[in-house]
Amino acid sequence: MSRLLVWGRNANGQLGDGTTTNNKSQTLIGSCTWKAVAGGDYHSLGIRADDRLLAWGRNNTGQVGDGTTTDRTSPTLIGSCTWKWISARGYHSLGIRADDRLLVWGQNDYGQVGDGTTTNCTSPTLIGSCTWNAVSGGGYHSLGIRADGRLLAWGYNYYGQLGDGTTTDKSSPTLIGSCTWKAVSGGFYHSLGIRADDRLLAWGRNDYGQLGNGTTRNRTSPTLIGSCTWKAISAGGRHSLAIRADDRLLAWGGNSYGQVGDGTTTDRTSPTLIGTCTWKAVAAGTYHSLGIRADDRLLAWGRNDYGQLGDGTTRYRTSPTVVGSCTWKVAAGGGYHSLGLKV
Numbered sequence: 001m002s003r004l005l006v007w008g009r010n011a012n013g014q015l016g017d018g019t020t021t022n023n024k025s026q027t028l029i030g031s032c033t034w035k036a037v038a039g040g041d042y043h044s045l046g047i048r049a050d051d052r053l054l055a056w057g058r059n060n061t062g063q064v065g066d067g068t069t070t071d072r073t074s075p076t077l078i079g080s081c082t083w084k085w086i087s088a089r090g091y092h093s094l095g096i097r098a099d100d101r102l103l104v105w106g107q108n109d110y111g112q113v114g115d116g117t118t119t120n121c122t123s124p125t126l127i128g129s130c131t132w133n134a135v136s137g138g139g140y141h142s143l144g145i146r147a148d149g150r151l152l153a154w155g156y157n158y159y160g161q162l163g164d165g166t167t168t169d170k171s172s173p174t175l176i177g178s179c180t181w182k183a184v185s186g187g188f189y190h191s192l193g194i195r196a197d198d199r200l201l202a203w204g205r206n207d208y209g210q211l212g213n214g215t216t217r218n219r220t221s222p223t224l225i226g227s228c229t230w231k232a233i234s235a236g237g238r239h240s241l242a243i244r245a246d247d248r249l250l251a252w253g254g255n256s257y258g259q260v261g262d263g264t265t266t267d268r269t270s271p272t273l274i275g276t277c278t279w280k281a282v283a284a285g286t287y288h289s290l291g292i293r294a295d296d297r298l299l300a301w302g303r304n305d306y307g308q309l310g311d312g313t314t315r316y317r318t319s320p321t322v323v324g325s326c327t328w329k330v331a332a333g334g335g336y337h338s339l340g341l342k343v
Contacts, residue, residue: 013073024307039334111171138186160220209269236284285333
């Protein structure tokens with residue numbers, strides 16, 4: 001099992017080290033081992049090796065899930081059940097329990113919890129009666145793949161980020177199209193998905209080219225991107241990352257801080273090949289990016305004013321930069337902080 005390290009902004013305790021001091025170097029959290037981590041804008045989630053859920057950081061809308069709105073600076077045990085999947089973005093959190101049921105909590109002013117209301121939830125709230133394969137939180141919206149492979153979305157929809165062909169908010173999970181899916185990822189106002197045929201689709205806000213279709217026009221329905229096949233995706237604040245079927249990394253969208261990773265600060269409206277190496281995983285923060293190379297080394301790039309790249313500096317990086325000397329299994333990007341599970 002893997003040890004948890006965190007770095008970057010910590011004003012609300014989102015690093016989980018018991019302080020509110022920013023840290024530009026990777027910091028070990030506790031002595032236990034972990035299976036999964038996720039970062040919201042100012043909070044964090046983790047699944048321990050015993051499958052229990054812990055959360056910490058900002059809690060003004062109940063996104064920690066402990067029944068309060070009190071910030072937590074250390075990992076706090078949430079409930080008594082066991083979990084298999086977590087996701088966080090913005091001010092809400094999502095999780096799939098060991099029984100494959102979906103629970104959501106936190107901010108709900110646009111219906112992003114999915115319980116049919118717009119009332120914030122301070123504890124994990126069961127959504128519907130079906131079972132799920134995967135979920136992802138966007139800035140103010142949510143996406144999920146049901147056990148039958150169908151895609152559902154709910155929450156804020158001003159830019160078409162739900163993908164139902166409208167710009168109307170939805171407070172309950174809404175079926176999107178008729179195809180089946182393998183993966184989804186919610187950005188701040190846009191969404192990415194890999195269909196069952198391994199093709200990439202994108203929808204929602206596109207002012208920085210974050211959809212990757214060569215334009216800056218918003219899309220209210222899933223739009224096919226290119227002709228190749230893909231194996232992993234991650235949607236950031238205004239940029240996108242993806243690993244192609246050949247394990248090469250491509251990125252696109254807003255690039256004012258170098259978060260695309262092509263050595264420039266020029267926005268990209270189409271998927272842009274990054275470097276020459278191969279990759280296992282990618283994770284997008286709001287304005288920064290993380291990736292695990294095929295050799296299990298961690299690289300980071302983009303905005304770094306809070307030390308969220310973890311290289312011991314606050315210098316922005318426009319190309320992937322090796323961080324530390326250890327090897328990694330998982331990386332997660334929060335708003336202005338980062339989390340990783342070390343091998």
